[in-house]
Amino acid sequence: MQTQTYYAVTAPRLTFQPLADSSTDVEVAVLGGGFAGLAAARGLQERGITSVAVLEAQTIGHGASGRNGGFVFGGYSRDAADLVSDLGLAAAREFYAHSREAIALIRSRIEAHAIDCDRQEGGALLLNWFRHSARAERQLRDQARWLRENFGVTWDEIEPAQVRQWLDTQRYGGALLERDAFHFHPLKYALGLARVIEHAGGRVHEHSAVMSIERLAAGGFVLRTSHDASIRAAQVVVAGGAYLKAMLPALTGARLPIATYVIATEPLPPNLRPIRTPAALYDNRFAFDYYRALADHRLLWGGRISIQERDPARIAQMLQADLLKVYPQLAAVRVSHAWGGLMSYARHKMPQIGQLAPGLWFAQAFGGHGVAPTTVAGEWLADAISGRADLPAALRRYGLTPVFGQAGLLAAQATYSWAELRDALKERLPG
Ligand SMILES: Cc1cc2nc3c(=O)[nH]c(=O)nc-3n(C[C@H](O)[C@H](O)[C@H](O)COP(=O)(O)OP(=O)(O)OC[C@H]3O[C@@H](n4cnc5c(N)ncnc54)[C@H](O)[C@@H]3O)c2cc1C
Numbered sequence: 001m002q003t004q005t006y007y008a009v010t011a012p013r014l015t016f017q018p019l020a021d022s023s024t025d026v027e028v029a030v031l032g033g034g035f036a037g038l039a040a041a042r043g044l045q046e047r048g049i050t051s052v053a054v055l056e057a058q059t060i061g062h063g064a065s066g067r068n069g070g071f072v073f074g075g076y077s078r079d080a081a082d083l084v085s086d087l088g089l090a091a092a093r094e095f096y097a098h099s100r101e102a103i104a105l106i107r108s109r110i111e112a113h114a115i116d117c118d119r120q121e122g123g124a125l126l127l128n129w130f131r132h133s134a135r136a137e138r139q140l141r142d143q144a145r146w147l148r149e150n151f152g153v154t155w156d157e158i159e160p161a162q163v164r165q166w167l168d169t170q171r172y173g174g175a176l177l178e179r180d181a182f183h184f185h186p187l188k189y190a191l192g193l194a195r196v197i198e199h200a201g202g203r204v205h206e207h208s209a210v211m212s213i214e215r216l217a218a219g220g221f222v223l224r225t226s227h228d229a230s231i232r233a234a235q236v237v238v239a240g241g242a243y244l245k246a247m248l249p250a251l252t253g254a255r256l257p258i259a260t261y262v263i264a265t266e267p268l269p270p271n272l273r274p275i276r277t278p279a280a281l282y283d284n285r286f287a288f289d290y291y292r293a294l295a296d297h298r299l300l301w302g303g304r305i306s307i308q309e310r311d312p313a314r315i316a317q318m319l320q321a322d323l324l325k326v327y328p329q330l331a332a333v334r335v336s337h338a339w340g341g342l343m344s345y346a347r348h349k350m351p352q353i354g355q356l357a358p359g360l361w362f363a364q365a366f367g368g369h370g371v372a373p374t375t376v377a378g379e380w381l382a383d384a385i386s387g388r389a390d391l392p393a394a395l396r397r398y399g400l401t402p403v404f405g406q407a408g409l410l411a412a413q414a415t416y417s418w419a420e421l422r423d424a425l426k427e428r429l430p431g
Pocket of ligand 1: 057114260320340363
């Protein structure tokens with residue numbers, strides 16, 4: 001089995017030179033070459049600020065952005081109904097609409113710059129795991145109606161018989177189809193976007209971990225990197241996700257690094273391909289499976305949430321067992337790649353976006369639902385930094401709430417275990 005991710009093995013070998021000198025000045029320096037950092041840098045360029053530098057500690061897409069399930073879908077980690085309770089209907093509706101606009105923006109960037117990232121249109125299908133529960137079927141339909149009535153969003157209701165035509169499994173009941181979602185190879189997209197930023201006059205540096213950010217008396221900041229190089233910037237965006245180490249405690253103390261895991265199988269022979277829909281697939285449990293068919297006929301399968309990072313052999317074993325609960329006919333299929341990744345979660349499960357001090361911006365805590373929201377953050381930050389618009393006032397509701405380190409992690413694990421238990425009971429005792 002490969003120890004690298006499937007994405008790392010199949011992406012082009014694009015490299016970006018480390019920052020090597022200390023003579024560069026830019027308008028905006030961005031810490032982190034994940035989707036949040038790249039979206040902010042590209043958003044700035046699209047608003048006429050071309051002098052940007054992205055500094056990435058490892059390689060572009062090394063974090064969650066280059067390891068994820070590849071689902072590009074609407075919404076945030078926090079439930080849509082909770083957004084309404086927090087913000088009121090109008091602001092919640094606007095936030096949700098931004099996430100859908102971000103899907104369109106990602107799509108249009110892929111097309112405008114011919115980013116080759118295996119984009120597969122066909123939506124995202126939310127499947128009812130609790131097939132024997134009439135209540136769970138009703139809840140799915142209520143969810144569709146709620147989205148339509150409150151956010152004006154249509155998710156198609158799919159009958160169980162149709163699900164069984166699309167998927168060779170008896171595991172699920174009905175489903176909801178979010179049609180304008182798609183899926184892609186996230187690392188190819190991250191690398192492609194980094195190349196676009198560079199072609200537009202920006203700087204992208206890999207192996208350039210930012211070790212410190214100092215405010216200069218004359219204005220602006222200096223960022224020093226691991227190779228003793230430095231760069232000056234009028235403004236800074238910190239987008240280090242769960243991979244940011246203790247450098248800025250206000251940020252690292254406000255989000256928990258939570259692991260989730262992915263495997264890819266070897267290519268499936270024609271008689272064993274169980275998926276006949278181009279949609280990306282996930283189910284309605286708290287710790288759901290998320291999976292999709294890849295262009296080369298492998299199955300990419302993700303799942304589990306944990307506070308522990310695990311080694312690839314253990315991940316392969318756990319996720320293959322999950323896969324076989326749905327598709328037992330794939331028992332003889334080998335797992336070719338297994339990996340984990342860290343998501344960053346705030347206690348409120350919403351992204352944290354704001355300013356630590358004038359000119360020192362941040363965007364983190366996109367959780368497990370971050371591909372579109374990181375793009376929303378990039379747009380908001382680019383508007384704010386370029387002086388076009390302030391950050392939405394409603395973001396203040398989702399501040400840098402402390403997570404209490406190890407105690408917070410243990411509490412998160414207890415919450416996950418409880419939610420998993422509740423789902424297991426719901427499966428045994430359908431209502
Ligand atoms: C396994 C997995 C599956 C997921 N599946 C999906 C999905 O299908 N759909 C979806 O919407 N979301 C998904 N997510 C969530 C989504 O991937 C994340 O929310 C999103 O990618 C976060 O982007 P980010 O830029 O904030 O962080 P990251 O992508 O983690 O990027 C942060 C970057 O900052 C760098 N960095 C950290 N510290 C420094 C420093 N000091 N100097 C320089 N660089 C630094 C890191 O090396 C890293 O590359 C998944 C996440 C995981 C882990």
